[in-house]
Amino acid sequence: MAVKYFHHALKFRKEVCIGCSHCMNVCPTEAIRIHGGKAELTDNRCVDCGKCYMACPVGAIIVEQDDFSRIFEYEHRVALIPNVLLGQFPEKVSINQICSVLHDLGFTHIFEVEHGTRILQGAMEEYIQEYPQKKPLISTFCPAIVRLIQVQFPAMTENLMLLKAPLDIAATYFRKKLIDQGAKADEIGIFYITPCAAKIAAVKSPVGDETSDITGVINMDFIFNKVYTSVKQGHSGKNTCKVPSLSALEPQEMLWSLTEGESSLMPGRALAIDEISNVIEFLERLENEENRDIDFLELRACDQSCAGGILTSGNRFFTVERLQKHASEAGTELPGEGLNQEAASMMQYRDFLMENIAVKKVLPRSMDKLDDDTKRAMLKMQMVREIMKSLPYVDCGLCGSPTCNALAQDIAQGRAEITHCIFIQKKYEQKEWLSHHESMEIMKEIWGNEKFGEQKN
Numbered sequence: 001m002a003v004k005y006f007h008h009a010l011k012f013r014k015e016v017c018i019g020c021s022h023c024m025n026v027c028p029t030e031a032i033r034i035h036g037g038k039a040e041l042t043d044n045r046c047v048d049c050g051k052c053y054m055a056c057p058v059g060a061i062i063v064e065q066d067d068f069s070r071i072f073e074y075e076h077r078v079a080l081i082p083n084v085l086l087g088q089f090p091e092k093v094s095i096n097q098i099c100s101v102l103h104d105l106g107f108t109h110i111f112e113v114e115h116g117t118r119i120l121q122g123a124m125e126e127y128i129q130e131y132p133q134k135k136p137l138i139s140t141f142c143p144a145i146v147r148l149i150q151v152q153f154p155a156m157t158e159n160l161m162l163l164k165a166p167l168d169i170a171a172t173y174f175r176k177k178l179i180d181q182g183a184k185a186d187e188i189g190i191f192y193i194t195p196c197a198a199k200i201a202a203v204k205s206p207v208g209d210e211t212s213d214i215t216g217v218i219n220m221d222f223i224f225n226k227v228y229t230s231v232k233q234g235h236s237g238k239n240t241c242k243v244p245s246l247s248a249l250e251p252q253e254m255l256w257s258l259t260e261g262e263s264s265l266m267p268g269r270a271l272a273i274d275e276i277s278n279v280i281e282f283l284e285r286l287e288n289e290e291n292r293d294i295d296f297l298e299l300r301a302c303d304q305s306c307a308g309g310i311l312t313s314g315n316r317f318f319t320v321e322r323l324q325k326h327a328s329e330a331g332t333e334l335p336g337e338g339l340n341q342e343a344a345s346m347m348q349y350r351d352f353l354m355e356n357i358a359v360k361k362v363l364p365r366s367m368d369k370l371d372d373d374t375k376r377a378m379l380k381m382q383m384v385r386e387i388m389k390s391l392p393y394v395d396c397g398l399c400g401s402p403t404c405n406a407l408a409q410d411i412a413q414g415r416a417e418i419t420h421c422i423f424i425q426k427k428y429e430q431k432e433w434l435s436h437h438e439s440m441e442i443m444k445e446i447w448g449n450e451k452f453g454e455q456k457n
């Protein structure tokens with residue numbers, strides 16, 4: 001059964017959009033069209049990678065987050081933070097200061113996502129041993145990659161490692177621990193501080209899972225600005241951080257969300273590829289290759305993995321450098337010293353977490369499917385091939401679709417006309433099948449009246 005619903009955290013603000021098409025040109029899954037001078041999203045093609053958000057020159061694309069005031073609906077307010085948050089700040093800002101300001105903002109507990117990797121690493125190693133026939137096993141850490149595989153490489157959904165991400169393991173653990181300490185379930189609010197839009201989408205509509213233990217999601221740039229402003233205003237950080245677990249992670253746990261964070265720990269031949277265009281290029285080759293002698297693939301949509309998430313504020317290379325420094329400093333501790341109180345407590349929940357670590361099969365959602373009815377889909381496919389014979393293969397985008405092939409698909413789906421192609425228009429004008437005025441009207445329909453010097457209605 002096809003999965004129908006995908007939550008998207010990215011929203012397009014039509015009133016701000018100037019129809020420049022930058023977003024359409026960078027979208028790796030051809031999810032954007034221009035119509036009436038505005039960008040339009042094709043929901044089932046979008047994987048929430050955020051490339052369009054980064055490319056928009058006027059801020060017409062936003063990432064919707066939960067209202068911060070929601071945290072106060074709960075007595076126990078947990079900030080679930082990925083380690084890259086700590087890597088956003090200059091060295092002079094101490095972890096204790098960051099933690100202290102987070103408490104001042106209203107969080108009662110702060111817990112790092114990467115504690116979840118302690119349980120996950122062993123589960124992944126077992127999974128690789130158990131399913132050699134599914135090689136190469138693909139990590140499900142990056143939700144944009146999981147969606148990409150669903151829509152663009154549907155046959156590879158079989159290769160996905162069906163295990164929860166560290167984020168979900170950490171949330172499940174912390175919720176359970178608080179309940180065991182006497183908190184009521186409905187008094188616990190777990191808020192994830194996210195570096196990217198894909199993780200928001202994954203929390204709101206989890207793939208391979210029905211519900212999430214995470215209550216809400218707050219954008220990392222929002223939290224960074226709040227904390228950094230407070231620090232610059234002279235927050236002393238004297239309120240000693242009440243949470244002993246903060247950044248008492250093992251070095252490999254601290255680096256999990258960076259490129260090679262997983263692959264360097266997996267047995268056998270393991271590769272790490274970051275940035276979505278590189279991932280697409282790699283998977284296209286892999287699809288066509290006989291030799292798939294790779295045990296494990298770590299694939300991340302952002303350049304430098306989570307350090308390059310679209311909601312991070314710091315330069316991704318500096319973030320990587322800082323986290324590596326933190327990890328090397330942690331590595332200088334005596335063996336066992338890093339396994340702090342929190343880590344020891346988590347290991348007591350190991351059996352419970354392992355019982356809940358599997359996710360359901362991830363289903364394909366092919367974006368190339370032109371119709372739910374197979375016969376009609378085949379006819380439309382034939383139509384696309386025929387239309388392509390008339391198109392110029394220049395992928396100019398002037399038709400409002402990103403490529404000639406995308407236009408052919410849009411025509412087969414009844415969403416565009418062959419005359420949207422400027423080359424066809426010129427041919428038709430020569431043959432007097434189309435007047436110049438009619439061509440102009442078509443271009444206005446795509447690009448809006450304003451681009452042709454006419455006022456808004």
Ligand code: SF4
Pocket residue numbers: 010026027028029030031032041045046047048049050051052053
């Ligand atoms: S988030 Fe990524 S996939 Fe979705 S429309 Fe933007 S660029 Fe395309």
Ligand code: SF4
Pocket residue numbers: 012016017018019020021022023024038039055056057058059060061
């Ligand atoms: S990048 Fe896309 S959303 Fe932003 S103004 Fe240009 S067309 Fe509109």
